[in-house]
Amino acid sequence: MPIWAKNINATLEVLLRKLETVEQNQKEALILLRANRRGDPGKASVELLQAQTQADLQELEERLKNRDFTKKIISHLSLVGGSNPGECVRRVLRSVASNFVWSSYILRGKKGKMPLLGTAVGSTIKQAIMKWKPGLEEKEVELLMAEVLKHAPSAHSKSLKEMADTFR
Secondary structure: OOHHHHHHHHHHHHHHHHHHHHHHHHHHHHHHHHHHHHOOOOOOOOOOOOEOOHHHHHHHHHHOOOHHHHHHHHHHHHOOOOOOHHHHHHHHHHHHEOHHHHOOEEOOOOOOOEEOOOOHHHHHHHHHHHHHOOOOOHHHHHHHHHHHHHHHHHHHHHHHHHHHHHOO
């Protein structure tokens, strides 16, 4: 196969993945629009601001003690979606809190970091991802969450480096 054909195939694959993401986002937007049009408060979107500090995440933890709020958040986060389970986990975690916040967490609380499992936030995130894709096992979701949390510090330091470079 000529080299130009490989480049075209690679480009087409990238475009196809991006098209799938756009399609998924459109489906999510359509679901939200239909729910809002019906005036169904249980399905309507919830205002969930990304936690920028530990205090913000702790406030969300307290708010999740309300069962109705938790159900709405799970529905909302399950619509965040992605093209695969890994992307879904990254997008859901990113919509809940910043990398700066997640850099203080690890799945089970080792290495001087706080555990995400056993918290209302962690449970809510896990339930939302499992609702996004029925049949996805709890262990698989936990492994994906652990992987994303493991890379949060490097993503945070990368964004700090990019910020510093813009001031040079």
